[in-house]
Amino acid sequence: MMRISTVVHILGFLLMFLGTAMVLGVPFSLYYGDSDGQALVISAIVTFLAGFAAFRFSKFGGDIRPKEGFAVVSLSWIFFSIFGSLPFLLSGAIPSFTDAFFETMSGFTTTGATILTDIEVLPHGILFWRSLTHWIGGMGIIVLSLAILPFLGVGGMQLFKAEVPGPVADRLTPRITETAKILWGVYVLFTAVETALLMFGGMNLFDALCHAFGTLATGGYSTKNGSVGHYQSAYIDYVIIIFMILAGTNFSLHYRFLRGNFKVYFRNHEFLFFLGIIGVASLIIGTDTFFKTEENLLKDIQDTLFQVVSILTTTGFGTANYEQWPFSSQIVLFFLMFIGGCAGSTGGGIKVVRLFVLVKFIYSEIVRLIHPHAVVPVRIGKTTVPRDVITNILGFFILYVFLFALGVFIMAELGLDIDTALGSVAATLGNIGPGLGNVGPTDNYAHIPFLGKWVLSLLMMMGRLELFTVVILFSPSFWQK
Amino acid sequence: MMRISTVVHILGFLLMFLGTAMVLGVPFSLYYGDSDGQALVISAIVTFLAGFAAFRFSKFGGDIRPKEGFAVVSLSWIFFSIFGSLPFLLSGAIPSFTDAFFETMSGFTTTGATILTDIEVLPHGILFWRSLTHWIGGMGIIVLSLAILPFLGVGGMQLFKAEVPGPVADRLTPRITETAKILWGVYVLFTAVETALLMFGGMNLFDALCHAFGTLATGGYSTKNGSVGHYQSAYIDYVIIIFMILAGTNFSLHYRFLRGNFKVYFRNHEFLFFLGIIGVASLIIGTDTFFKTEENLLKDIQDTLFQVVSILTTTGFGTANYEQWPFSSQIVLFFLMFIGGCAGSTGGGIKVVRLFVLVKFIYSEIVRLIHPHAVVPVRIGKTTVPRDVITNILGFFILYVFLFALGVFIMAELGLDIDTALGSVAATLGNIGPGLGNVGPTDNYAHIPFLGKWVLSLLMMMGRLELFTVVILFSPSFWQK
Numbered sequence: 001m002m003r004i005s006t007v008v009h010i011l012g013f014l015l016m017f018l019g020t021a022m023v024l025g026v027p028f029s030l031y032y033g034d035s036d037g038q039a040l041v042i043s044a045i046v047t048f049l050a051g052f053a054a055f056r057f058s059k060f061g062g063d064i065r066p067k068e069g070f071a072v073v074s075l076s077w078i079f080f081s082i083f084g085s086l087p088f089l090l091s092g093a094i095p096s097f098t099d100a101f102f103e104t105m106s107g108f109t110t111t112g113a114t115i116l117t118d119i120e121v122l123p124h125g126i127l128f129w130r131s132l133t134h135w136i137g138g139m140g141i142i143v144l145s146l147a148i149l150p151f152l153g154v155g156g157m158q159l160f161k162a163e164v165p166g167p168v169a170d171r172l173t174p175r176i177t178e179t180a181k182i183l184w185g186v187y188v189l190f191t192a193v194e195t196a197l198l199m200f201g202g203m204n205l206f207d208a209l210c211h212a213f214g215t216l217a218t219g220g221y222s223t224k225n226g227s228v229g230h231y232q233s234a235y236i237d238y239v240i241i242i243f244m245i246l247a248g249t250n251f252s253l254h255y256r257f258l259r260g261n262f263k264v265y266f267r268n269h270e271f272l273f274f275l276g277i278i279g280v281a282s283l284i285i286g287t288d289t290f291f292k293t294e295e296n297l298l299k300d301i302q303d304t305l306f307q308v309v310s311i312l313t314t315t316g317f318g319t320a321n322y323e324q325w326p327f328s329s330q331i332v333l334f335f336l337m338f339i340g341g342c343a344g345s346t347g348g349g350i351k352v353v354r355l356f357v358l359v360k361f362i363y364s365e366i367v368r369l370i371h372p373h374a375v376v377p378v379r380i381g382k383t384t385v386p387r388d389v390i391t392n393i394l395g396f397f398i399l400y401v402f403l404f405a406l407g408v409f410i411m412a413e414l415g416l417d418i419d420t421a422l423g424s425v426a427a428t429l430g431n432i433g434p435g436l437g438n439v440g441p442t443d444n445y446a447h448i449p450f451l452g453k454w455v456l457s458l459l460m461m462m463g464r465l466e467l468f469t470v471v472i473l474f475s476p477s478f479w480q481k
Numbered sequence: 482m483m484r485i486s487t488v489v490h491i492l493g494f495l496l497m498f499l500g501t502a503m504v505l506g507v508p509f510s511l512y513y514g515d516s517d518g519q520a521l522v523i524s525a526i527v528t529f530l531a532g533f534a535a536f537r538f539s540k541f542g543g544d545i546r547p548k549e550g551f552a553v554v555s556l557s558w559i560f561f562s563i564f565g566s567l568p569f570l571l572s573g574a575i576p577s578f579t580d581a582f583f584e585t586m587s588g589f590t591t592t593g594a595t596i597l598t599d600i601e602v603l604p605h606g607i608l609f610w611r612s613l614t615h616w617i618g619g620m621g622i623i624v625l626s627l628a629i630l631p632f633l634g635v636g637g638m639q640l641f642k643a644e645v646p647g648p649v650a651d652r653l654t655p656r657i658t659e660t661a662k663i664l665w666g667v668y669v670l671f672t673a674v675e676t677a678l679l680m681f682g683g684m685n686l687f688d689a690l691c692h693a694f695g696t697l698a699t700g701g702y703s704t705k706n707g708s709v710g711h712y713q714s715a716y717i718d719y720v721i722i723i724f725m726i727l728a729g730t731n732f733s734l735h736y737r738f739l740r741g742n743f744k745v746y747f748r749n750h751e752f753l754f755f756l757g758i759i760g761v762a763s764l765i766i767g768t769d770t771f772f773k774t775e776e777n778l779l780k781d782i783q784d785t786l787f788q789v790v791s792i793l794t795t796t797g798f799g800t801a802n803y804e805q806w807p808f809s810s811q812i813v814l815f816f817l818m819f820i821g822g823c824a825g826s827t828g829g830g831i832k833v834v835r836l837f838v839l840v841k842f843i844y845s846e847i848v849r850l851i852h853p854h855a856v857v858p859v860r861i862g863k864t865t866v867p868r869d870v871i872t873n874i875l876g877f878f879i880l881y882v883f884l885f886a887l888g889v890f891i892m893a894e895l896g897l898d899i900d901t902a903l904g905s906v907a908a909t910l911g912n913i914g915p916g917l918g919n920v921g922p923t924d925n926y927a928h929i930p931f932l933g934k935w936v937l938s939l940l941m942m943m944g945r946l947e948l949f950t951v952v953i954l955f956s957p958s959f960w961q962k
Contacts, residue, residue, distance in 0.1 A: 066850065066851065066853065067851065070850075152850065153849075153850060153853060154850065288894075327893055327898060327899060328890075328893040328894045328896075331889060331890055331893040331899075331902070332890065335886055335890065358879055358883075361876060361879070362876055362879060362880050362883070363956075365872075365873065365876040365880075365949070366949065366952060366953050366956045366958070366959075367956070367958050368634075369547065369551075369633065369634060369635065369949055369953055370547065370548065370953065370956070370958050370959055371958075372547065372634060390872075391846075391871075391872065391875075392846065394872075394875040394876075394879065395842065395843055395846040395875075397879060397882075398839055398842070398843060398875065398878060398879075399843050399846075401878075401882060402839075402843070405816055408812060409809075409812055409813065409816065412808055412809040412812040413769075413809045415809075417808060418808060418812075418899070418900065419899065421812070468846070468847065468850055471847060472847050472850055472851065475844070475847045475848070475851070477847070477848050477851050477852075478847075478851055
């Protein structure tokens with residue numbers, strides 16, 4: 001039986017935090033003389049009071065059990081997106097609730113799919129809030145993937161436990177708190193460094209902060225209609241490329257690096273595989289586009305690298321319209337949408353380590369056919385992956401494929417063409433943002449039918465919360481006593 | 482170490498059989514006064530002599546071990562396609578070896594993808610041979626899937642062992658022979674009945690036989706440019722629908738039915754799931770096409786049912802140009818390409834029972850998350866599927882997805898557009914035949930680039946031989962002593 005009071009209590013606490021965060025955009029609103037400050041303040045008060053009421057009239061049950069854990073995780077993304085859409089609605093920036101919810105869910109899931117056709121007309125407080133939803137979402141994901149889901153055994157996440165020294169405790173709660181603090185330190189530090197570097201390249205504080213939020217969270221909301229391409233700056237492109245790679249890497253590696261273990265990256269098999277994918281994909285696309293479009297070589301390398309890293313890490317920033325690239329390059333980018341970042345990063349998708357395990361598993365199956373009585377372990381480095389974890393990962397992959405197919409079917413039934421159906425589902429389930437077809441890098445999601453926006457919102461949430469966390473809520477077993 | 486002599490011995494025996502079969506088209510050649518009889522006779526002699534030489538100068542090593550089993554299976558499809566292309570080459574019907582090999586591999590793998598633009602100009606002996614490659618391929622598949630692969634443990638095929646009473650023996654060889662005889666009896670009987678029913682509907686013996694070959698093997702080669710649509714006959718459509726369903730069903734069910742167990746079909750969960758898929762897909766597409774194209778209702782039902790059954794069973798006969806149907810209907814057909822027929826049928830694809838196990842497995846993973854200490858077995862009816870078999874099936878599915886993605890990537894690199902790349906790979910890997918885009922139901926594979934035809938031929942073979950049987954040959958472990 002689920003202790004609803006515990007769930008409400010935690011959600012209340014989180015909403016009070018959200019309400020407080022909403023005020024952060026007000027200084028920018030005042031500085032730029034925009035009229036959206038009031039909307040932010042009212043939204044903040046409403047959210048905080050709702051949270052306070054929930055917190056006050058409920059009681060924490062002592063600890064969190066699996067069912068409550070799943071409920072808290074899914075419900076917090078849903079309630080954050082409901083309350084988080086208030087600033088958009090109250091300021092009039094996005095008048096429709098469906099659109100505002102889509103935009104906010106896209107923010108908190110660090111997807112970056114937008115329904116806005118003109119971003120630059122928005123007041124600064126709202127733009128700041130929009131980028132901040134990414135950053136807050138990213139914080140949530142780091143804790144979720146390194147401290148919560150491993151204990152719940154979702155999709156083989158047991159593998160990805162943060163190897164961060166912390167108080168060893170039987171209870172989940174204190175460990176989460178400690179891990180969160182350490183990893184958020186890294187997250188805040190990287191955000192500050194990127195902001196400084198972007199300002200050094202000519203951005204003002206506002207744009208630099210917003211782009212740093214979008215990068216570290218692998219979100220992809222920009223403050224410019226032309227995304228990062230707006231700046232036409234190789235320096236800015238490369239700064240963002242480097243920070244997208246960092247954001248797509250397991251944050252516990254960064255922590256250990258900062259503690260003085262400088263070789264930690266190059267001893268991590270997932271990270272090396274991740275770099276390998278970037279290398280191979282860039283080589284294929286770079287060659288393809290260079291010979292077929294006859295661009296300048298340096299610019300070709302820059303654009304290719306940016307787009308490969310942006311899509312693989314599921315960020316979704318753009319500097320080039322890849323829909324004008326050869327179709328063979330687009331197919332590579334399309335496949336990258338499924339891979340995603342490393343486990344324990346803010347990146348979405350299937351995750352590099354899972355792909356790594358899948359490939360090794362297939363090889364072990366082949367060897368087993370040749371030597372039926374041999375024991376063929378699947379290893380990552382020197383660690384043997386337990387059979388149960390492999391099974392969880394296989395299950396995750398299959399569910400990902402099924403949900404993708406179901407999503408494409410629904411979007412097709414709603415009238416989308418093949419490119420747009422494939423692109424929109426891959427880009428939302430994988431939390432990338434821009435897709436292909438009519439939701440490509442120069443388009444947006446405004447024209448998606450009403451029902452389609454809700455389906456895509458659900459896909460963003462499922463993709464972000466490692467599928468099972470959300471799918472479980474649709475299972476009758478979950479609701480049985 | 483592989484005993485090459487044993488492999489050569491078996492291949493030689495099979496080639497002698499193939500050479501003999503080639504002569505079967507000669508009577509039709511003579512009857513219709515065509516000039517292709519000579520090409521068939523020369524091909525038959527060359528093939529028989531090659532087989533005889535191989536058989537004579539090699540020795541059977543006593544039994545067949547896994548490595549030899551895998552080698553025999555893959556090599557027999559390759560050599561059948563090489564020698565089987567002789568009639569096309571020698572008669573001048575298909576002058577290019579690449580094209581002739583593609584057409585023959587497509588025949589023996591019961592795919593039905595053709596490079597011919599005009600089928601009706603071909604002489605009758607050649608047309609008969611073309612359809613016969615399907616029928617021979619289908620015979621091979623029944624034995625392979627019910628008597629050989631289960632013992633080799635490929636992709637969970639352990640589940641699909643023929644439950645046919647036969648001499649219990651430790652050795653593989655006598656059991657294969659006995660099972661083969663029984664199941665081929667059913668196969669021949671059904672072919673004879675369908676031929677008679679088609680003749681009753683107005684086809685001549687030649688066309689009726691060729692279409693029966695194409696149906697029972699779930700192949701799809703027709704003797705008419707308009708495929709089955711040529712006949713414009715509801716009677717013929719429904720006869721073929723019923724026999725496609727029978728061909729897509731586990732042949733050991735048919736055997737047990739004919740032995741008097743009349744309830745066997747409706748006690749088989751895979752068969753019920755298979756009918757369910759046909760029902761649901763037909764309902765979706767039928768509604769879709771009826772309201773969007775405003776066809777006559779009876780004709781709409783007939784066309785929908787025909788196309789759904791033709792694609793799900795991986796036959797590939799056509800009565801309607803489904804590329805003119807709404808895109809949402811095409812997406813459903815596209816997904817059906819992946820499912821395929823039942824295990825132990827002549828149908829290709831992933832197979833219904835595997836999908837059934839995958840769905841049940843995902844559900845068991847969800848229940849396990851809610852009750853971490855519960856043991857959640859995956860069951861088909863009353864049988865619990867062993868953990869190892871589930872793992873094999875998961876591996877099969879993942880390899881299918883990987884090979885599909887790799888195939889699409891290669892076809893895109895070769896310059897195909899998105900629809901054609903997706904369609905051609907899905908339709909060859911799944912052994913359907915016609916796909917989407919420029920390889921749709923009214924097109925053919927003639928325009929596919931040279932290298933692409935070889936890649937698609939390999940995909941047909943991989944799909945037909947349950948992937949691992951072929952992929953294993955690319956693994957270094959296989960070649961180690």
